[in-house]
Amino acid sequence: MxxxxxxxxxxxxxxxxxxxxxxxxxxxxxxxxxxxxxxxxxxxxxxxxxxxxxxxxxxxxxxxxxxxxxxxxxxxxxxxxxxxxxxxxxxxxxxxxxxxxxxxxxxxxxxxxxxxxxxxxxxxxxxQVIFEKDEIVTEARKPYTVYTPYKKKWQAGLSDFYLQSYPNSRYFKNFAKVKKQETMPSLQKIGFKHTDFDFPPLKLEAKLLKNYDKTRDFPALEKGTSHLGIHLRFGTVSIRELAREAVKFSPVWLSELAWREFFMQILYHFPKVEKQSFRPEYENVSWRNSKADFERWCEGMTGYPLVDAGMRELNETGYMHNRVRMVTASFLTKHLLLHWYDGERYFARKLLDFELASNNGNWQWSAGTGCDAAPYFRIFNPQTQLERFDKKGDYIRKWIPELGTSRYPKPIVDHVFARQRALKAFQSALKPME
The missing domain is CATH 3.40.50.620 (HUPs)
Structure with missing residues (x-):
């Protein structure tokens, strides 16, 4: 047995x-x-x-x-x-x-x-991946630390051999025969409460994939993204099945699967990134330590509508649109100059689809401490992002009913000031390393 x-x-x-x-x-x-x-x-x-x-x-x-x-x-x-x-x-x-x-x-x-x-x-x-560990490495047999060349080699390696399903049903007869049903411990017994939350269904539509490159950046669209993160995280769907669909219908969605595996191999080869910056010189950044600012960010009360809508959506649903995840992460680390690890841990607590490698990798990408050539220059302007990706304001009005009233706070920090402060802090931290 x-x-x-x-x-x-x-x-x-x-x-x-x-x-x-x-x-x-x-x-x-x-x-x-x-x-x-x-x-x-x-x-x-x-x-x-x-x-x-x-x-x-x-x-x-x-x-x-x-x-x-x-x-x-x-x-x-x-x-x-x-x-x-x-x-x-x-x-x-x-x-x-x-x-x-x-x-x-x-x-x-x-x-x-x-x-x-x-x-x-x-x-x-x-x-849980198409390629793992040392299957996608450089010519020098070292792990890739830059996404684009990794993705090219990852995509070039895709074949029927790697994408085919395992025919488990052929061997179901080999399950042990059990007459008496074993009971499960209750949810309460393991220390947790039941809620009435409805989880996203396990359903992937070809139409969604075909339009994914056009719809994925707009948070107001209910069917702009797949919402399959939680299913992929806990393996209720096979990565091979999803990759086959992506190959057929959406190169852009396929590249998102490659991002997932890129960050997994980064975590596998460089486990220190769980709590430390991928690039050690960024440990020298003089991060601020403001509990008040962090709490306002967590609560969605920064005065920047796209940031606040994202945080409120996260707190209520356990989900946040990927474009908005980048904006909120950039805001915490660049505008408020608070350490990426605090934001990463908050997302880890709230996200239904939390997966350590992707969450960590994306936070470090947003903070500028991860796998990028000159990352700290990237500072999202939340107002510009709002105008570009939620032009009619449908998304922000859904999550901020008091928008436009005296109950909605003024911006917690000026964008131009915050941008200059962040650039100065990063430049100061990196100067001894140049």
Whole structure:
């Protein structure tokens, strides 16, 4: 008997690790662990992401029950859970899919060590990306640190071999037969509350992809972007399926998938970026430390409508349009000169589709501390961005009903002053390095 450990791959179709486990023969029993090392760090007990996972697991469990098997769901520290499972079941192997975040790498190394000490195989596979680790590297066999050449090589490498789905259904007969259904711990038991929130459906329309290059920058358009971030984050959809659709309909959307994998390989090869600037010289920037300004940014009360609308949308829905994410991040780091890590952590707390590599990479891109040639010169003008991408004001009026009244605050800082202050701070920090 073998175990399959679900994590960021909550589906039974086109799942690499599950495919290999089933194909090996024998019987496969699926497992999921609500990881307390992760959950205990979440600040909000009504965190919708936990609810999304819970609801997805409920559906997954029902799907597996129809196949005559079950999903074992646990709540605890993964290493401790596996110690008990391996002792009580004596499996031949544990199968799972790779995760590239620093915590996950350490967690998996500890579980693999435990397995080996007991003579149990530990098998992990690539699933959440098209290319991983050292598959896309420079001619010198080093990781790319600039996006454009990475994207060119990434796109050149796409082929049917990398985009084809795993035919899991061929081997469903190899799931372990389970007669008595195992109960799941309730959402309340693992420490979280249920909400009435409706999550975006798992649906990708060809029409949306065909028009994506024309619609993606306008936040007022409800169907301008896919809203599939949460599904990609937790693996309720396969990256291979999405990439095939992108190849057919939208080179621009395909490049967004490449951005995702670029940042994943940056985090994998340079794990320090989780908390430090990619370019070490930017650690010298004299960031301001204003809790009041940070709170006004969080609340959407800066007096800059596009920034405030974005933050209010994030706080209410757990989503923010990508163009607006760039504007709000630039505003925090350049206009308010507050450290990118504080903003990155706030997004990590609120975003339904939060994924460490992409969130970190995009924040460092916006702050100018990441993978760019001369990044600190890029300072978005929130008013210009508003005029260009929400010309009629539909987006800002939706999220700021008091706009144009005395209840809406005046700008927290003058744009010209803030821009000069930011340039001076960055130039001063980099001067000793020149």
């Amino acid at each position: 073998n175990f399959f450990w679900f994590r960021r791959d909550l589906r039974i179709d086109d799942n690499a690790g599950l495919y290999h486990a089933l194909r090996e023969g024998g019987s496969v029993l699926p497992v999921f662990i609500f990881d307390t090392d992760i959950l205990d760090k979440l600040e909000d007990k009504d965190d919708r992401r936990v609810q999304f996972i819970y609801e997805t697991l409920t559906e997954l469990k029902s799907e597996l029950r129809r196949l005559g098997t079950d999903l074992l769901v646990f709540h605890g520290r993964p290493l401790e859970v596996w110690k008990k499972l391996l002792a009580t079941h004596s499996p031949q192997g544990v199968y799972t899919n790779h995760d590239y975040e620093p915590y996950a790498i350490k967690r998996d190394a500890a579980v693999e060590k435990l397995c080996k000490s007991l003579g149990v195989g530990f098998h992990s596979y690539k699933d």
